[in-house]
Amino acid sequence: GAGRPRRSKTAADLAATHARLKARKARLSGDAKALMDAAALMDAAQHDLSGEDVDLRLDQAAFALEAGVIQRDPRLLDHAGRDLGILVEGASPDHRPLTRARALAMCGAGLSALATLADHAEAQDQGRSMFEAAADQFTPDHSPLDWAAIQVLRSGGDALPLMVLNQAEILTQGQGLIIGALVRERRLAREIALVEAMEDRAGLDVLEDRLRHRLAAAAPLDWAADQISLAGVALARRRLGGPEPRRLNLILNEAVLTAREMGVPALAERAGLLLLQSGL
Structure with a gap:
């Protein structure tokens, strides 16, 4: 103008x-x-x-x-x-x-x-x-965001230690960053997988309580990441013989919409993948 x-x-x-x-x-x-x-x-x-x-x-x-x-x-x-x-x-x-x-x-x-x-x-x-x-x-002290982004890309398999994702989350949390939300979701997915592998139903309950407690104060992208993680907990519980998840379709669709509105298709894809796995 x-x-x-x-x-x-x-x-x-x-x-x-x-x-x-x-x-x-x-x-x-x-x-x-x-x-x-x-x-x-x-x-x-x-x-x-x-x-x-x-x-x-x-x-x-x-x-x-x-x-x-x-x-x-x-x-x-x-x-x-x-x-x-x-x-x-x-x-x-x-x-x-x-x-x-x-x-x-x-x-x-x-x-x-x-x-x-x-x-x-x-x-x-x-x-x-x-x-x-x-x-x-890339190193976390010299270029922390580049390093965190690389860890997200590396986190597709099981080789990346959970403590590396923990470090990446600490470096990016509380700043409303896209990479922070992606790290948050990846770290929680890894933690859910480990708890499920140990068949620790009580551990899944602890994770769910922690996620629900922080939803109210979460920024939109972190909220979407936590909703995806809540769905991951519910599906893990079902695989361990627990009840059918309630309102899972609604939870994941809300996460997809939020991620798309905030311009993070990678997070929307994660929610869509869980929606497919749920069979809903």
């Missing part, structure tokens, strides 16, 4: 911010045309900045990577991989270690995605190794 800034650098910075916002909205919508329009805006913003904004270049590569995964498009994945390779080569491990680590981690993710499309097991292993090597360069 204030008109175009007179300084070209300021105008370019605003264009970059606008492009990032459009990219964020396009990710949430999943619309193919919106994704392409946002990519064009990021290209234009990068051109205005003469390629000097390394963070924007990382965002641009990450966006192409995500669009390639969503659309199962090898061309986009390959393009993102080339851009990330240039960033890795230009990022000194002494002067820009985090930039280099982020780019390497995305390279690993991109290679894994390409290997999945091609059903190439060896390339999948190579991509996973590249991702793990890059992830190990």
Whole structure:
């Protein structure tokens, strides 16, 4: 509304911010045309900045990577991989270690995605190794949010110790962060799985009481994470011979709506997965 800034650098910075916002909205919508329009805006913003904004270049590569995964498009994945390779080569491990680590981690993710499309097991292993090597360069004291995000990505299997997720939750809790809610849900899912494995019905009761106690004061995203966890407790109890869960459909659908409204599709997907597992 204030008109175009007179300084070209300021105008370019605003264009970059606008492009990032459009990219964020396009990710949430999943619309193919919106994704392409946002990519064009990021290209234009990068051109205005003469390629000097390394963070924007990382965002641009990450966006192409995500669009390639969503659309199962090898061309986009390959393009993102080339851009990330240039960033890795230009990022000194002494002067820009985090930039280099982020780019390497995305390279690993991109290679894994390409290997999945091609059903190439060896390339999948190579991509996973590249991702793990890059992830190990992040530390909780130097880059806590990057480190916490990596732990969420690593938490799909059973190899990650619960104490690591506890540490990630401590670093992110109480700040209303997306990554904080994701860590919270992953940590609780792991704790529920451990209690169920021990067939500790009393332990499930303790978890449920703790979750219900903090729901009233939880921020919206943390509330959604706790609702998902409550559903996880109810399903674990049923698997151990307990009663059928009550209002599970309502609880999980509310969590899905909240997560989507707050722009966190990953959390909505977790709630949707439990809804499928419930058979409701």
